[in-house]
Amino acid sequence: xxxxxxxxxxxxxxxxxxxxxxxxxxxxxxxxxxxxxxxxxxxxxxxxxxxxxxxxxxxxxxxxxxxxxxxxxxxxxxxxxxxxxxxxxxxxxxxxxxxxxxxxxxxxxxxxxxxxxxxxxxxxxxxxxxxxxxxxxxxxxxxxxxxxxxxxxxxxxxxxxxxxxxxxxxxxxxxx
Amino acid sequence: xxxxxxxxxxxxxxxxxxxxxxxxxxxxxxxxxxxxxxxxxxxxxxxxxxxxxxxxxxxxxxxxxxxxxxxxxxxxxxxxxxxxxxxxxxxxxxxxxxxxxxxxxxxxxxxxxxxxxxxxxxxxxxxxxxxxxxxxxxxxxxxxxxxxxxxxxxxxxxxxxxxxxxxxxxxxxxxxxxxxxxxxxxxxxxxxxxxxxxxxxxxxxxxxxxxxxxxxxxxxxxxxxxxxxxxxxxxxxxxxxxxxxxxxxxxxxxxxxxxxxxxxxxxxxxxxxxxxxxxxxxxxxxxxxxxxxxxxxxxxxxxxxxxxxxxxxxxxxxxxxxxxxxxxx
Ligand SMILES: Cc1cc2nc3c(=O)[nH]c(=O)nc-3n(C[C@H](O)[C@H](O)[C@H](O)COP(=O)(O)OP(=O)(O)OC[C@H]3O[C@@H](n4cnc5c(N)ncnc54)[C@H](O)[C@@H]3O)c2cc1C
Ligand code: SF4
Ligand code: FES
Ligand code: FES
Numbered sequence: 001x002x003x004x005x006x007x008x009x010x011x012x013x014x015x016x017x018x019x020x021x022x023x024x025x026x027x028x029x030x031x032x033x034x035x036x037x038x039x040x041x042x043x044x045x046x047x048x049x050x051x052x053x054x055x056x057x058x059x060x061x062x063x064x065x066x067x068x069x070x071x072x073x074x075x076x077x078x079x080x081x082x083x084x085x086x087x088x089x090x091x092x093x094x095x096x097x098x099x100x101x102x103x104x105x106x107x108x109x110x111x112x113x114x115x116x117x118x119x120x121x122x123x124x125x126x127x128x129x130x131x132x133x134x135x136x137x138x139x140x141x142x143x144x145x146x147x148x149x150x151x152x153x154x155x156x157x158x159x160x161x162x163x164x165x166x167x168x169x170x171x172x173x174x175x176x
Numbered sequence: 177x178x179x180x181x182x183x184x185x186x187x188x189x190x191x192x193x194x195x196x197x198x199x200x201x202x203x204x205x206x207x208x209x210x211x212x213x214x215x216x217x218x219x220x221x222x223x224x225x226x227x228x229x230x231x232x233x234x235x236x237x238x239x240x241x242x243x244x245x246x247x248x249x250x251x252x253x254x255x256x257x258x259x260x261x262x263x264x265x266x267x268x269x270x271x272x273x274x275x276x277x278x279x280x281x282x283x284x285x286x287x288x289x290x291x292x293x294x295x296x297x298x299x300x301x302x303x304x305x306x307x308x309x310x311x312x313x314x315x316x317x318x319x320x321x322x323x324x325x326x327x328x329x330x331x332x333x334x335x336x337x338x339x340x341x342x343x344x345x346x347x348x349x350x351x352x353x354x355x356x357x358x359x360x361x362x363x364x365x366x367x368x369x370x371x372x373x374x375x376x377x378x379x380x381x382x383x384x385x386x387x388x389x390x391x392x393x394x395x396x397x398x399x400x401x402x403x404x405x406x407x408x409x410x411x412x413x414x415x416x417x418x419x420x421x422x423x424x425x426x427x428x429x430x431x432x433x434x435x436x437x438x439x440x441x442x443x444x445x446x447x448x449x450x451x452x453x454x455x456x457x458x459x460x461x462x463x464x465x466x467x468x469x470x471x472x473x474x475x476x477x478x479x480x481x482x483x484x485x486x487x488x489x490x491x492x493x494x495x496x497x498x499x500x501x502x503x504x505x
Binding site: 017040067070075080084130145146149 | 177179180181182184204206207208211212215224226228251274275276277278280281411412413
């Protein structure tokens, strides 16, 4: 169990309101934290655990840059309080690599040049991992529909779709 | 976000008691409305009662009814095989709402209680909003109105109820079960919401602290077909400009029974009773569908920004009727 020291945010008076004790199981490791109750799962990951894979785009649930998996299901971590996810299994982009070996979807995104600035990419990849698990990557129309929660300001959509298609059809071939 | 205390009671009774006792304590379910509005400074509870671990999750089938625990997520309900087979328009409405990420968080109870998407309501720097600050006026009536209502409005508020799934729900006569400190009660969804009138800040008949525990969905007779059509400014991940949820019980080309809900037009999820009356016993035809659409939109009150919705809503309903009737012939 790792204990993470989380000082009160700079410039903020300590209030009467009790902090919350939270244990987050992130990428297989438990982290015990004492947090201001307002800390979102996204901020806990980024600011307290230094896991900056999940990005903050809108902070309003609208862009998908902060997508992570909780117990295998994708959520937007900016609209989640860390306290609500006490004890749950969280997977971030950092947890996709296997012994330094990138996940097939990470490789496919690189191969297909599925980004420009790259800011939305971790969210896109986490969402795509989930999409595949949900069995919703069968057609281009499905990929469009079920990836629509991940906005790409650079408009890399055609290559994102190509990367996903590539991995999914490979997986399908492998399973025959 | 203002500081708040976070608590997570183990028992439903404790959660209900905690919120009932204090006007500045709120329930927290998936958080996709509640935290969003707290970040914007629209809501500022002193305490949040996390209900997500209460035993109110899951779907049960009994006696031609689907009992849905209030904490069941939108994705979980959309995956229900009975729904897929018997009430496709509920599943369609669920899957056309928000994004997969949000649907994995958002609960059915929370969905019914989602707050207005009115941009003025969501922006505390705008002084005039009767819903946020009773008596302050309504910025939308003189502002930008594209995403506002045309049915059930008042001169004090024109905010839309933006839930998709509430549209087929209201058409189906879904029943909402709630738990208060004085015990449980059951409220038909058609009587659950309150139009704004002179009190736009009161949106439904729940008392503060009453918890939605279950949503009970009656199945339609076997063979009844249904469809939900959502028209919006972009093809996915957007709220409805207009939508229609329709179920038809047909006998040849005669309509025996019709259930119609409309979205994107009402201050509350809209049951189009008069359109149902027009269609009951009618023969499938362009004329009867048009007559139903005219009846549904009768009494619509528009502003410059919402005038387009009358025609769009009629066409949305006609198209949905054609789809359902076409599929059954
Ligand atoms: C970017 C975005 C896009 C969206 N698009 C759509 C869309 O296209 N269609 C659509 O229908 N919706 C859409 N939504 C709204 C979304 O569906 C709702 O925010 C969600 O369903 C609310 O559920 P929740 O569990 O997150 O509720 P919360 O946010 O936790 O709660 C909402 C409110 O209900 C109260 N509450 C929650 N559960 C209960 C209960 N059981 N009993 C009593 N009170 C309760 C809370 O106190 C709070 O006031 C969108 C939301 C976002 C952020
Ligand atoms: S329409 Fe309703 S919610 Fe919007 S500004 Fe007017 S009073 Fe407020
Ligand atoms: S940062 Fe969470 S959805 Fe945009
Ligand atoms: S690559 Fe720039 S936002 Fe998607």
